[in-house]
Each structure stands twice: as structure tokens, then as C-alpha cells.
Amino acid sequence: MKAISQHTFRYLLRPGAGWALLACVFVLTSLGLIMLTSAGQSYNQSIDADPFYLFRKQGMWLGIALFAGIFTSLINLEWLGKMSHYILGVVLILLGVVLVPQIGVEVNGARRWLDLGLMRLQVSDLAKIALIIWLAQYYGSRQRKVTHWFHGFIAPGMVVGLICGMIFLEPDFGTAALCGAVGFWVMFLAGVRLWFLLPSALMGVAGFSVAVYMDPVRMRRITSFLDVEANKADSGYQLWQGILAFGAGGVPGVGLGQGRQQLFFLPEAHTDFIFPVIGEELGLTATAAVVLLFATIFGVGVIALRRAPNLFHFLLATGALLFLTLQALINMGVVTGLLPTKGMSLPFISYGGTNLVTMFVLIGLIFNCFANWSAKPLLKPREL
16 A cells, blocks of 8 residues: 555645645744744843744744645555554553653643653644544444444543543643543544443543642632633733733734733743734734634635545544644633633644644645545435
């Protein structure tokens, strides 16, 4: 079996959903580089810091991300499915290795990274890719057993639970919850009975709530989210500064590079809270455009899903689409005060190498599916 598919090359010659997808990614990535250049003036809390440091670092990662995305868009999906067990196994090993104190890099009390010398690898991002590939292949090759209690629910549920549990131990509650949510929807869309899924989902939510309650730091985030103004000098400081940034920008914005909240006021302005920087400097028009671009990616993907020739392709594209858009939705919900504060990058825009590569791999998978679907006849509905 060939590891490289030829459909992508032919698909690139025709306008359609794929080009709309790439256009959205191009605009979001370009905006990210522009805003990182602006945010770079306050990076490292020093006015003498190189303002192009973040731009150069992100540009280096963008080169890697482009290579990964192009490679993923060209890979033979059937071959990828056959490799899903090996991919999952490697990621599970890495998730275990990152928890070892002498190996995993700890930052702010969380051990989530592996130090590779020139770069740090956040393994939980790789787990997103491995999870959707494995689930898509598992259900795609067992369509007759999807409604079975063990084969359809218990076995894949244990894999989803294992990945979420290992990420939870880092600890990274947000990514664990995101993987659990995407896993739930992929299993539901695969055809797993809802009365199998709902009790486990409720138990997961209950366990997650207890863990948050037992963690003083995360409980302070919840309380500050419920009353931001009362906690603006303490646990709600970051969110309050983000809200001030949106208010200062208004509709037109204060101008590119003219923002003030990022100058020592707004923590993590170049990573999780880059959306408020966009709101302050470029205004409501730019923030609305960002929301519209992510909505377009989701809409284009959902419309194209009807062309999926089999369950494996359908679940693979769906999982990639859910990871990308849900992460964007959570980030924008957090920085606008609609969700409790949780560190999660805004896809294609926030500073962060592993996440940028992961997002391009997800887009590559979606684009690869589009290319394959355009080359295959549509499945005809079964006559009743």
C-alpha cells in the first residue's frame, strides 16, 4: 500500500471547500504573526527585549508546521489508519515519560513538556492527533460492533479515559476535558448508544468537578470567574485586564502596536490572551473577523462531511474539526469571561510551537479527506 496519496495534487487544481479552508488558515496565521510582533515589545518584561523575537521563533515553528501539514495532506489515509495502533502506542509512552520528574519539564507546577534541546514538545497536543486517528480507525473497521456494549463502548472508552487520565495527571485539566469532549462526540457520531455514553459522561463531569474543588488554585479561578470585578486585584487580574483591553479597543481599535494592556499589564498576552490584544489594537471588527473565520472553517467542514465515503473518513475529519474549533471556542470564551480561566491557545494565532504544528496537522487531515472525497463517488443512501 502506498503511503502517499495522489488525490491532493489534483484537488489543488480545483476551487472549492479546500481552498476556502486554506484561505481561512492563511489569514489566521498571518494575523498571528502580526500580533506576535506587536506583543513582542513587552515579552520577557523588558523594554530592551528584541521585538521580533516572538516573530522569529513562531516563524521557525511555522516552517515545521507547514511541512507537517503538507505531509499530512498527502499521506494515504488507509495506510495512516493501519498505523493508528503504533501512533497511539508511541503517544501513550510519551505521556508516561513526561510524568517522570527527571525527564518531564515542569513549568508553573505542571509537567507537560519534553526538552528536546532546541525545542520543547508538549505531548498532550500529539495525543489529540493520535486519539482521533485511532478512534476513526477503530470504529471504521468495526461498524457491525458499534452498538455492542464492550466493543462499541468499553474498549474505546478505556482508551479515551487512559489518554484523558494521563493528561489530567500532568496536570492539564483543560486539555483532558477537551480530549474527553471530542472523544464523547466521536463515539456518539460513530453510533454508540447514548445510554452507554451519558452515565460515563456524567461520572466524568462529577469527577472533574471534585478534582477542581480539591485544587485551591483552580477553585480560585472558578470564584474569580463568577465575580471578576471583586477579584480583579487577585485571582481575576488576568481576566480583568483582558476585558479592559477589549473595552479600550472599542470598534475601531487603538491601532496596531499602540496597545497598552500588553505592556506589563496583561499576563500571557502572546499566548492564551492574545485575543484581547487583537481586540484592543484592531477593535471589534478584527475580533468579529476571527470568530467568522473559525465559524467558516467549521461550516465548510460540516457541509463537506456529507461526502465522506466511509465511517473512517467521516470520523477522522469530524474529530480533527472538533479539536480545532472547540479549542478556539474555549479560548475565546475564557478571555471574554464566558468560561472559567484556563490556559488554552488560540489556534494559528497564539505563540506556541507544538500547538501550531498540531493545528496544521489537523488541517492537513481535513484537507486530505476533502481531496479523497472529491475523487470518490458519493455513498448512496440505502433504500428502505
